[in-house]
Every structure is written in C-alpha cells, then in structure tokens.
Amino acid sequence: MTLAHDTTTRKIIAVTRGEATSDGAGVKMTRLIGSRAQGPIDPFLMLDYFGSERAGDYIGGFPDHPHRGFETVTYMLAGRMRHWDNHGHSGVIEPGDVQWMKAGRGLIHSEMPEQDEGLMRGFQLWINLPAAEKMAPPAYQEFKAAEIPVEERGGARVKIVAGTGATGVEGPVRAPHVDALYFDIELAPGGEFRQPLPEGHAGFFALYEGSALAPGESGPIALEALSLATLGNGADVTLTGGPQGARALLLAARPLREPVAWGGPFVMNTRAELMQAYEDYRQGKF
Incomplete structure (x- = not known):
C-alpha cells in the first residue's frame, strides 16, 4: 500500500502504546496520554480509553470527586453514563454523545454507569484551561449523537465534534481558548483521510480499532489499535486505513505554553494556587 503525501504534510514524530490502568472506583482503562510512556501534549493533559463487556471492569464508575482548572471531555461509543454535579446539573450520555465540561473554579461531580451488563466504551479527555479561565464559573456543552455532523469523504467517514471539516462543516462544541479540533474518523480498508490543521496547533491520532498508515520522516508508519501517534509541524494530516480499516x-x-501545577483532580499554574484548591475543597467552597 502506498501513502501519498507532500512536504507540507505533518509527519508522525512519536508513537506510543496505551498503558493499562484504573481510575475512579476501579474502572479499567487504557491511558494514552498522561502515562509514563506519553506525558501531556500541551494543552492536552490526559486521554483515557475505556472499553469492556465485563461489568466488573466499569460498574464502580467514578463516584463523587472534585475538579478545578481544566475541562473534561467524555465521548461515548457504547453504553450509558449518568453524570451529576453539586451545582444541579445532571443527565445521561449515550452512544455517540459528547459532554464537554468546564470545571473552572470548581465543582464536585460523579459519572456512573446506567447499566449493569453489556459493552461500555468511550474516551475521556482532559484539556488544560488558560490562567484567565481557571477560576471561571463551571459550564457544560452537551450534544446528542444526532447533533454531531458527519462528513462522508469517499473512504473516510468523519464525525466532527469540534473544529471545522474539509467541507466547512463545523462541530457543535466551541473551545475558543485553545481552538480545539476533535474528530472521530472511520476508515474503509485503504481509505484515506486528509485534513488541514492550523499552524502551531499540537495534534495527534489516537487509533482505537484496526490498523492504519501515517507519514513518518523516513516513510509510512504502521499504527495499531490503542496507540497514540504524535504529529509534527506542517499544513495538513493524512491517515490511510489498513486491511480491515480503522477508527481513530x-x-x-x-x-x-503556561506553567502547570497539577495535583490529582486540580490543575493550576502555581503551587500556591494548587494548595489553595485543596484548601477550598476541604472548606466546602466547591
């Protein structure tokens, strides 16, 4: 299989495998960013993939816990997750839905499975907030699967959660502080995806089904499921589906490009701000 690209195409500069871990009340997942193998990619702090048909791997969910200073993005592929917070917000995320939560100055929330059997599958992403937004009021952007536009590009089917597609279609989520792009790509065998990216944006592919090829500095690089491919500089990106296709x-x-003081569920700019977050939580100020 050949992989056509030119000198403006971003090359893969690193490939790492996800690491098995657990979080919440024992939920088993694969950590793609924020692990020993792959640290944060500014402004992305952490990316976890969870996927299991065994209820014991997810049934404990994520009971009440605090956040301050960043955003969480939950994107469901299968199953149902109920969320709640101490500011009166609640709902259920189902397959294809997205919740983009701005923790801002602080909240306490939970994310618990709405099922006790069957497949539970999806991603949770943490995105840092700039200093000017860390103490802003909490906010939500939630969209059902039917509200997320899809572009059909020959051998590629692209769900546009955030950002602008090749045909000018815009995703429903707005993240102006980092101008985020979030696509879910389904590739047919041999199908090619190509997308321009803004100059200076950090980016990566997170492959979670099948296999694919992407341009490297010395030729095509083969990517396997549950691997993360960090992109270098350039004008656009390409990805080509393997023999069984791919999803990424x-x-x-x-x-x-700001200092990060990160401790558990709080992400601030200085250690003093981080300690204040812990103190505010202890005093019930969330």
Whole structure:
C-alpha cells in the first residue's frame, strides 16, 4: 500500500502504546496520554480509553470527586453514563454523545454507569484551561449523537465534534481558548483521510480499532489499535486505513505554553494556587 503525501504534510514524530490502568472506583482503562510512556501534549493533559463487556471492569464508575482548572471531555461509543454535579446539573450520555465540561473554579461531580451488563466504551479527555479561565464559573456543552455532523469523504467517514471539516462543516462544541479540533474518523480498508490543521496547533491520532498508515520522516508508519501517534509541524494530516480499516480520533489544539501545577483532580499554574484548591475543597467552597 502506498501513502501519498507532500512536504507540507505533518509527519508522525512519536508513537506510543496505551498503558493499562484504573481510575475512579476501579474502572479499567487504557491511558494514552498522561502515562509514563506519553506525558501531556500541551494543552492536552490526559486521554483515557475505556472499553469492556465485563461489568466488573466499569460498574464502580467514578463516584463523587472534585475538579478545578481544566475541562473534561467524555465521548461515548457504547453504553450509558449518568453524570451529576453539586451545582444541579445532571443527565445521561449515550452512544455517540459528547459532554464537554468546564470545571473552572470548581465543582464536585460523579459519572456512573446506567447499566449493569453489556459493552461500555468511550474516551475521556482532559484539556488544560488558560490562567484567565481557571477560576471561571463551571459550564457544560452537551450534544446528542444526532447533533454531531458527519462528513462522508469517499473512504473516510468523519464525525466532527469540534473544529471545522474539509467541507466547512463545523462541530457543535466551541473551545475558543485553545481552538480545539476533535474528530472521530472511520476508515474503509485503504481509505484515506486528509485534513488541514492550523499552524502551531499540537495534534495527534489516537487509533482505537484496526490498523492504519501515517507519514513518518523516513516513510509510512504502521499504527495499531490503542496507540497514540504524535504529529509534527506542517499544513495538513493524512491517515490511510489498513486491511480491515480503522477508527481513530484526531485531536488538535493551540498550546497554552503556561506553567502547570497539577495535583490529582486540580490543575493550576502555581503551587500556591494548587494548595489553595485543596484548601477550598476541604472548606466546602466547591
């Protein structure tokens, strides 16, 4: 299989495998960003993939826990997850739905399975907030699968959660502080996806089904499921489906280039701000 690209195409500069981990009340997942193998990619702090038909791997969910200073993005592929917070917000995320939560100055929330059997599958992403937004009021953007536009590009089917597609279609989520792009790409065998990216945006592919090829510095690089491919500089990106096709996320955003003080569920700019977050939580100020 050949992979056509030119000198403006972004090359893969690193490939890492996801690491098995658990979070919440024992939910088993694969950590693609924020692991020992792959640290944060500014402004992306962490990316977890969860996927299991065994209820024991997910039934404990994520009971009440606090957040401050960043955003969480939950994108469901299968199953149902109920979310709740102490500011009166609640709902259920189903297959194909997305919840983009701005924790801002702080909230306490939970994410619990709405099922006790069957497949539970999806992603959770953490995106840093700039200093000016860290103490803003919490906010939500939630969209059902039917509200997320899809572009059919020959051998590629692209769900546009955030950002602008090749035909000018815009995703429903707005993330102006980092100008985020969030695509879910389904490739037929040999199908090619191509997408321009803004200059200076950090980006990566997170492959979660099948296999694919992407341009590298010295030729095509083969990518397997549950691997993360970090993109270098350039004008656009390409990805070509392997023999059984592929599914992958493409994420990109403008780096913040700010200091990060990260402790558990709080992400601030200085250690003093981080300690204040813990103190505010202990005093019930969330």
